[in-house]
Amino acid sequence: MTVPPQTQPVKPSAADPVEEFLKRRKKATINDVAALARVSKKTVSRIINNSPSVREETREAVNAIIARIGFRPDPQARGLAFRRSFLLGLIYDNPNAQYIVNMQMGILDKVRGSGIELVVHPCDKTSDSFLEEIRDFVELQRLSGVILLPPIAENRQLIQVLEELAVPFVRITARHGDDNSPPIKTSQVVSRDRMGCQQAADHLVELGHRRIGFIEGPHTYASAKERRQGFAEGLKAHGLDIDPAVTAEGAYSFESGFEAGQKILSQPDRPTAIFASNDEMAIGAYKAALQMGLSVPGDLSIIGFDDSPLASRIYPALTTVRLPIRDMGRTAAETLIDQDNHRKHTMIFDAALVVRDSTAPAPKTFKP
Amino acid sequence: MTVPPQTQPVKPSAADPVEEFLKRRKKATINDVAALARVSKKTVSRIINNSPSVREETREAVNAIIARIGFRPDPQARGLAFRRSFLLGLIYDNPNAQYIVNMQMGILDKVRGSGIELVVHPCDKTSDSFLEEIRDFVELQRLSGVILLPPIAENRQLIQVLEELAVPFVRITARHGDDNSPPIKTSQVVSRDRMGCQQAADHLVELGHRRIGFIEGPHTYASAKERRQGFAEGLKAHGLDIDPAVTAEGAYSFESGFEAGQKILSQPDRPTAIFASNDEMAIGAYKAALQMGLSVPGDLSIIGFDDSPLASRIYPALTTVRLPIRDMGRTAAETLIDQDNHRKHTMIFDAALVVRDSTAPAPKTFKP
DNA sequence: CGCGTTATGGTAACCGGTGTCATTAATCTT
DNA sequence: AAGATTAATGACACCGGTTACCATAACGCG
Numbered sequence: 129m130t131v132p133p134q135t136q137p138v139k140p141s142a143a144d145p146v147e148e149f150l151k152r153r154k155k156a157t158i159n160d161v162a163a164l165a166r167v168s169k170k171t172v173s174r175i176i177n178n179s180p181s182v183r184e185e186t187r188e189a190v191n192a193i194i195a196r197i198g199f200r201p202d203p204q205a206r207g208l209a210f211r212r213s214f215l216l217g218l219i220y221d222n223p224n225a226q227y228i229v230n231m232q233m234g235i236l237d238k239v240r241g242s243g244i245e246l247v248v249h250p251c252d253k254t255s256d257s258f259l260e261e262i263r264d265f266v267e268l269q270r271l272s273g274v275i276l277l278p279p280i281a282e283n284r285q286l287i288q289v290l291e292e293l294a295v296p297f298v299r300i301t302a303r304h305g306d307d308n309s310p311p312i313k314t315s316q317v318v319s320r321d322r323m324g325c326q327q328a329a330d331h332l333v334e335l336g337h338r339r340i341g342f343i344e345g346p347h348t349y350a351s352a353k354e355r356r357q358g359f360a361e362g363l364k365a366h367g368l369d370i371d372p373a374v375t376a377e378g379a380y381s382f383e384s385g386f387e388a389g390q391k392i393l394s395q396p397d398r399p400t401a402i403f404a405s406n407d408e409m410a411i412g413a414y415k416a417a418l419q420m421g422l423s424v425p426g427d428l429s430i431i432g433f434d435d436s437p438l439a440s441r442i443y444p445a446l447t448t449v450r451l452p453i454r455d456m457g458r459t460a461a462e463t464l465i466d467q468d469n470h471r472k473h474t475m476i477f478d479a480a481l482v483v484r485d486s487t488a489p490a491p492k493t494f495k496p
Numbered sequence: 497m498t499v500p501p502q503t504q505p506v507k508p509s510a511a512d513p514v515e516e517f518l519k520r521r522k523k524a525t526i527n528d529v530a531a532l533a534r535v536s537k538k539t540v541s542r543i544i545n546n547s548p549s550v551r552e553e554t555r556e557a558v559n560a561i562i563a564r565i566g567f568r569p570d571p572q573a574r575g576l577a578f579r580r581s582f583l584l585g586l587i588y589d590n591p592n593a594q595y596i597v598n599m600q601m602g603i604l605d606k607v608r609g610s611g612i613e614l615v616v617h618p619c620d621k622t623s624d625s626f627l628e629e630i631r632d633f634v635e636l637q638r639l640s641g642v643i644l645l646p647p648i649a650e651n652r653q654l655i656q657v658l659e660e661l662a663v664p665f666v667r668i669t670a671r672h673g674d675d676n677s678p679p680i681k682t683s684q685v686v687s688r689d690r691m692g693c694q695q696a697a698d699h700l701v702e703l704g705h706r707r708i709g710f711i712e713g714p715h716t717y718a719s720a721k722e723r724r725q726g727f728a729e730g731l732k733a734h735g736l737d738i739d740p741a742v743t744a745e746g747a748y749s750f751e752s753g754f755e756a757g758q759k760i761l762s763q764p765d766r767p768t769a770i771f772a773s774n775d776e777m778a779i780g781a782y783k784a785a786l787q788m789g790l791s792v793p794g795d796l797s798i799i800g801f802d803d804s805p806l807a808s809r810i811y812p813a814l815t816t817v818r819l820p821i822r823d824m825g826r827t828a829a830e831t832l833i834d835q836d837n838h839r840k841h842t843m844i845f846d847a848a849l850v851v852r853d854s855t856a857p858a859p860k861t862f863k864p
Numbered sequence: 865c866g867c868g869t870t871a872t873g874g875t876a877a878c879c880g881g882t883g884t885c886a887t888t889a890a891t892c893t894t
Numbered sequence: 895a896a897g898a899t900t901a902a903t904g905a906c907a908c909c910g911g912t913t914a915c916c917a918t919a920a921c922g923c924g
Contacts, residue, residue, distance in 0.1 A: 168874050204576045205910035208879050225597035247613045268568055382809050411809045418811050441750050441779050443786050536904045573880035576909050
């Protein structure tokens with residue numbers, strides 16, 4: 129005759145309080161965690177925020193509960209208490225869809241799974257209330273970080289507003305500090321546009337081109353200045369210069385590139401190559417050339433900048449300069465999210481020449 | 497000897513409490529408003545939320561204070577109390593940058609100034625945790641609305657998840673209810689892709705084309721089915737049919753269009769025109785044609801779909817079908833924000849044929 | 865063993881709004 | 895004019911977390 133063991137019998141249904149809780153299928157709160165773990169909510173809070181003074185044992189027990197009931201702290205409540213949201217703002221005034229989307233992808237690469245979300249906020253820098261709108265947006269949303277895209281990333285007033293608001297922000301820019309102007313003391317992600325343009329110039333000169341047209345971007349854009357300078361430096365290395373006679377300013381648009389191309393190609397002693405400061409304008413120049421009966425690259429070599437989808441789809445495919453936009457976006461998000469001690473960073477990214485089919489050796493000019 | 501008037505003299509600096517407050521340069525809270533207006537914060541809250549039972553007089557007085565001190569309710573706090581945020585989520589899995597950006601612009605047209613912000617959330621529908629991720633996102637952020645873009649707007653499981661979460665959402669889609677399948681009972685913004693394709697077929701037939709190639713999209717896309725059907729209907733109106741011999745399926749990509757073009761154009765009795773289900777593939781067909789020494793539109797007419805930037809930039813410019821993406825985005829946001837009684841809406845948008853230079857009368861076939 | 869320290873956990877107040885319900889003022893009845 | 899009804903307002907708890915501060919337990923030490 130065996131006596132049942134005196135150990136506590138497992139009660140049939142009042143079993144596990146965690147199971148009980150799960151049955152209710154309610155979104156877990158910090159109070160639930162605290163109750164189930166038999167600690168105070170303050171302790172749970174400490175654990176969520178990696179506060180040091182919690183016994184390892186306690187931490188593990190609580191984390192186990194958190195995992196089991198799938199607790200995730202409410203960003204709104206947390207944000208309210210912290211006086212900041214868990215949102216990153218992407219502010220831009222830029223018409224290039226591919227650029228925007230690539231940048232977003234880069235940012236989202238980093239943001240994903242971090243509990244932070246991305247709010248997009250295009251703006252109109254020509255509006256009177258431009259600065260006020262952005263101030264309101266940033267202040268009201270209590271953004272935990274802002275990413276600024278060119279061209280407004282160059283806007284001094286805007287930078288000042290963000291500094292007043294004391295919100296962490298990163299600028300994406302082509303300009304790596306003007307040697308004259310005071311250094312901009314903000315975090316920035318910089319692309320070496322200049323380098324890419326030097327390579328473009330190199331490439332053309334090495335193909336034998338000597339008379340090279342240039343379509344530059346609007347002077348108000350930092351990138352336009354950088355690209356001009358890079359192109360000039362590239363030419364200079366070969367003893368050449370930008371020739372004003374075959375240079376035209378465009379607006380970074382297809383139409384303006386078309387017009388610039390017409391102008392340049394109708395010069396006496398027409399150039400055998402054109403470097404355009406972006407792909408849109410390069411494609412515009414294509415159109416001008418084709419309309420004039422010139423073949424690309426037989427009669428005219430063309431190089432663009434951006435490596436937009438157009439570049440690889442046009443026929444013949446456009447030689448261009450590629451910037452690692454997505455990487456830059458990811459890096460920008462990283463400097464905001466992993467803010468080690470709030471330092472101001474400058475991250476620099478190289479450009480790369482992508483040689484396709486729109487560049488060929490210069491046609492032999494007939495010299496009698 | 498004059499006696500000072502007994503009227504209350506204006507005290508020099510204890511003047512206006514509102515002025516006092518403004519001097520402190522602090523972000524105003526609802527408590528500040530309440531104190532200055534000498535009402536309870538609940539009353540201020542009523543006014544913010546357009547609650548009816550507030551005396552007009554009170555309302556005006558409080559609104560005056562609100563305007564003077566520039567009070568704007570904190571979205572986090574409000575969201576916490578309301579148990580929903582003031583964020584709209586844009587969820588997509590779509591590689592077309594221009595499409596995304598246009599949609600964003602449309603949504604932002606509406607959202608701007610409404611106190612609502614847009615959170616972008618691309619996703620990977622091939623991931624195992626795809627649905628879980630979206631559920632977490634929507635639930636945790638307590639979104640006040642979700643906009644779904646194709647192709648995931650067609651995903652039944654996803655729709656079910658959103659319905660379980662009881663979050664208002666709108667689907668953007670090309671399918672206007674399949675006559676066989678049960679009607680989808682959600683709000684939707686629908687484009688008449690079919691109509692656009694009919695017009696494309698019309699246009700080609702009227703130009704004298706009889707043998708017309710067709711590059712269709714992936715069968716898994718609702719838009720691909722719609723476009724095929726529209727094209728077929730368009731042909732049928734002229735007594736023609738889609739000819740499987742000169743039809744190929746592509747992946748909506750440039751490369752797939754190129755391959756499809758090669759295949760179709762290498763058929764005996766080559767077609768004099770090709771209709772591609774999107775611009776990317778149409779441009780791929782361009783490339784195939786040009787490589788084979790065919791001229792567009794001299795030897796071959798081509799029509800695309802989407803009116804992407806490529807369409808107008810390529811040479812010769814591509815005839816294509818335009819969808820009012822931005823308007824659709826705005827409308828989607830409207831149905832979420834102006835939710836009159838939570839009705840399920842279906843908004844329909846027309847497509848329009850944009851005739852450019854890639855279509856011309858069919859070359860006279862030599863008939864001996 | 866008593867004391868001061870240091871770890872840890874608990875309590876209350878707060879972040880900035882909202883809901884519920886009671887209370888007061890205004891208006892309508894008869 | 896008193897009582898009933900309705901409109902306008904306020905008191906207070908609460909949304910789901912946080913910090914500030916206090917209480918307790920554990921520990922080292924003379």
